[in-house]
Amino acid sequence: xTAVSVDPPRLLVKGPKAxxxxxxxxxxxxxxxxxxxxxxxxxxxxxxxxxxxSCEVACAEQNGLPPDTVWRRVGEIxxxxxxxxxxxxxxMACNHCxxxxxxxxxxxxxxxxxxxxxxxxxxxxxxxxxxxxxNCPYSVPAFQPxxxxxxxxxxxxxxxxxxxxxxxxxxxxxxAITVExxxxxxxxxxxxxxxxxxxxxxxxxxSTTRIQLPEGVPLDTFAASxxxxxxxxxxxxxxxxxxxxxxxxGASLAGVRPLAALLxxxxxxxxxxxxxxxxxxxxxxxxxxxxWLSREVALFGGYATAATVAVAVPAVAPLAPVxxxxxxxxxxxxxxxxxxxxxxSPLTVAxxxxxxxxxxxxxxxxxxxxxxxxxxxxxVTFMNLGRLARAxxxxxxxxxxxxxxxFRPLFLLRIAAAAAGIWLAATGATFAAFGPLALAxxxxxYLFYVTVVPLNMPGNFFRGRH
Numbered sequence: 001x002t003a004v005s006v007d008p009p010r011l012l013v014k015g016p017k018a019x020x021x022x023x024x025x026x027x028x029x030x031x032x033x034x035x036x037x038x039x040x041x042x043x044x045x046x047x048x049x050x051x052x053x054s055c056e057v058a059c060a061e062q063n064g065l066p067p068d069t070v071w072r073r074v075g076e077i078x079x080x081x082x083x084x085x086x087x088x089x090x091x092m093a094c095n096h097c098x099x100x101x102x103x104x105x106x107x108x109x110x111x112x113x114x115x116x117x118x119x120x121x122x123x124x125x126x127x128x129x130x131x132x133x134x135n136c137p138y139s140v141p142a143f144q145p146x147x148x149x150x151x152x153x154x155x156x157x158x159x160x161x162x163x164x165x166x167x168x169x170x171x172x173x174x175x176a177i178t179v180e181x182x183x184x185x186x187x188x189x190x191x192x193x194x195x196x197x198x199x200x201x202x203x204x205x206x207s208t209t210r211i212q213l214p215e216g217v218p219l220d221t222f223a224a225s226x227x228x229x230x231x232x233x234x235x236x237x238x239x240x241x242x243x244x245x246x247x248x249x250g251a252s253l254a255g256v257r258p259l260a261a262l263l264x265x266x267x268x269x270x271x272x273x274x275x276x277x278x279x280x281x282x283x284x285x286x287x288x289x290x291x292w293l294s295r296e297v298a299l300f301g302g303y304a305t306a307a308t309v310a311v312a313v314p315a316v317a318p319l320a321p322v323x324x325x326x327x328x329x330x331x332x333x334x335x336x337x338x339x340x341x342x343x344x345s346p347l348t349v350a351x352x353x354x355x356x357x358x359x360x361x362x363x364x365x366x367x368x369x370x371x372x373x374x375x376x377x378x379x380v381t382f383m384n385l386g387r388l389a390r391a392x393x394x395x396x397x398x399x400x401x402x403x404x405x406x407f408r409p410l411f412l413l414r415i416a417a418a419a420a421g422i423w424l425a426a427t428g429a430t431f432a433a434f435g436p437l438a439l440a441x442x443x444x445x446y447l448f449y450v451t452v453v454p455l456n457m458p459g460n461f462f463r464g465r466h
Contacts, residue, residue: 030165034181039117039208040155041182044091046196047214048176051076051089058171059093062156069144071153072168075225075458077197079218086218090196090211091177092457093168094119094140094153098188098206101337102132102141102152107294108283110150117182117208118155126150127283128276131293137200137339137455138207148276155179182208197221200455204338222394225459229398231406231450237274239445241267242331245300246352248307249324250359257311259363260320264304292334299327328352341391342399342452347384351448354380355441362425362434371425374437378418381444398453407447414443 059072072093080086100119103111110125126149132141144151156166169177194202196211244267251260272278287294306320332352335343354377361370388396421437
């Protein structure tokens with residue numbers, strides 16, 4: 001790989017400056033004003049970074065972050081063959097993208113893009129659902145446990161408003177991090193300078209961070225954190241929500257109205273346990289225009305209402321499964337995001353839909369249909385693993401490695417339970433098949449969450465990519 005050649009931009013930093021925690025007005029502003037069609041962005045010179053982590057410390061101090069919450073991270077990239085090996089550092093915070101997926105996916109509209117380009121997170125509007133952390137291919141938004149919400153870099157907005165550079169820029173001893181003005185229209189046309197080895201493609205969100213690569217970057221680079229593969233969170237409330245809603249829709253299709261209503265209401269209550277601020281869950285329907293999560297909440301709320309009313313008013317019964325099926329589609333669709341390659345496939349919709357149909361077949365005592373649907377579900381699992389194995393990326397192959405490595409006993413249990421359930425259903429023992437098929441679905445949904453490997457920026461050897 002050759003170094004990217006870019007014309008030196010007009011930097012907004014006049015020189016190194018000691019960190020100022022109090023963003024008081026400065027008589028000599030460090031920032032140049034923006035012209036029409038411009039926004040601020042970070043610039044990063046990889047060749048100048050020495051990996052001292054001063055930027056991380058300055059960011060944490062400026063923003064009062066707890067120890068486990070990081071807004072700016074310094075990662076390591078290695079490559080080459082002995083004795084010609086190279087190591088570089090990459091410092092990255094929020095990229096303040098032109099098309100921020102955290103903003104478009106947020107169900108509460110907690111994100112706004114300011115006129116100066118900063119993607120700002122409004123803490124008062126956040127319910128802590130963490131959907132933005134799935135949408136961002138750089139895994140920038142971070143759940144902050146002490147506040148029970150997501151937080152992120154705002155380019156030290158109070159400092160910017162007083163003409164001061166962000167704390168990370170001021171603290172960098174080698175001036176590897178800068179703040180620049182960028183022409184938005186020109187950057188949309190050519191944003192190749194936002195790409196770097198082992199980073200997600202800038203095409204996904206139109207990242208604005210300009211990365212200047214040094215000479216001699218090897219072609220075969222890898223992130224030092226790639227060895228540190230580990231499972232994601234299981235999100236137990238979401239396992240309960242997705243399975244119960246799909247079972248409820250299946251019960252509605254089978255005409256068992258009381259069971260459908262009970263499962264739908266139980267699912268909605270379980271979903272509240274996933275939120276950092278459950279008392280503000282009503283805000284999740286604010287972004288119906290863009291967010292699949294908002295649509296899921298609205299549709300399942302409507303379905304639970306219709307399913308409950310249908311118990312007393314049979315005329316409503318045909319409407320409930322229609323709304324429920326739309327809810328299952330929205331539920332699956334919200335997982336189809338570039339930031340999670342294992343989920344980013346129509347196979348996710350097939351998996352969620354088959355669970356509902358399988359439940360309906362079991363409740364309706366249709367053993368042949370149940371056996372066929374269970375076999376199809378098993379086929380979807382292997383199709384997805386095959387797709388990921390062929391993809392050749394770290395994230396895709398990481399899911400396969402976790403499935404057949406870390407979670408191999410559970411995966412084999414899922415296969416054995418599904419096979420037993422298929423055999424029992426095929427022989428007409430529908431009631432006996434329910435237990436093993438239910439076990440297979442629970443294990444499968446658990447693996448769905450814990451084996452996904454998100455896109456991310458490179459991490460370091462000891463801390464990994466988180």
